[in-house]
Amino acid sequence: MPRKKYDCLKCPGYCCSYPIIEVKDRDAERIARHFGVALAKAEARYFRMDRTHGRVMRRQKDEHFGRICRFFDTAERRCTIYEARPRACREFPGKDNCGYWDFLAFERNAQEDEDYISTTWHASTT
Numbered sequence: 410m411p412r413k414k415y416d417c418l419k420c421p422g423y424c425c426s427y428p429i430i431e432v433k434d435r436d437a438e439r440i441a442r443h444f445g446v447a448l449a450k451a452e453a454r455y456f457r458m459d460r461t462h463g464r465v466m467r468r469q470k471d472e473h474f475g476r477i478c479r480f481f482d483t484a485e486r487r488c489t490i491y492e493a494r495p496r497a498c499r500e501f502p503g504k505d506n507c508g509y510w511d512f513l514a515f516e517r518n519a520q521e522d523e524d525y526i527s528t529t530w531h532a533s534t535t
Contacts, residue, residue, distance in 0.1 A: 415502075415510030418487075421526045423509035424501050425481045425488065426474035430466040432456050436495035437464060443493035455479065466495070473528050 432440070441451035452464075459465045471477035480490045488494055502508070516527040 413505050413507075415507035420507075420510060420513060421473055421486050422477060422481055422488075423474075423513070424498070425478045426471065426476065428468075428476070429459060429462050430478055430495060431462050431497050432464045432466060432495050436497075439493045440490060440495075443490055473526055 437451060437456065438448060440455060441448045444451065446454070455467055456464045457467050467479040468476040469479045469481070469483070471481070471483050477483065478488075480488060480494075482489050488498070513527065517523055517525045
């Protein structure tokens, strides 16, 4: 098995800021079990329906990216349902490299700041 060349624990959650995080049936059931609630209750609380993608994660406000997955702890910058996370999250980035990590490492090196978070989202000034 190839060794991962990134560290999710040192990332601000770029992939968690995707506008669409698809939730398949098995994912929804796993998340409902994680919280000990019926699937119908989980559907109402945690997901929304998207015309194109079907069931997707609800989102919350985030200081760095504008919006982020509702299960992302914005203070600790960590997933709060890691063991129950959807398949899309389990499979990301799909190989031993992560483009977000490469970008983050480059920016932190350039800024000479190991905690620097580069974003492409900026609050409106109007």
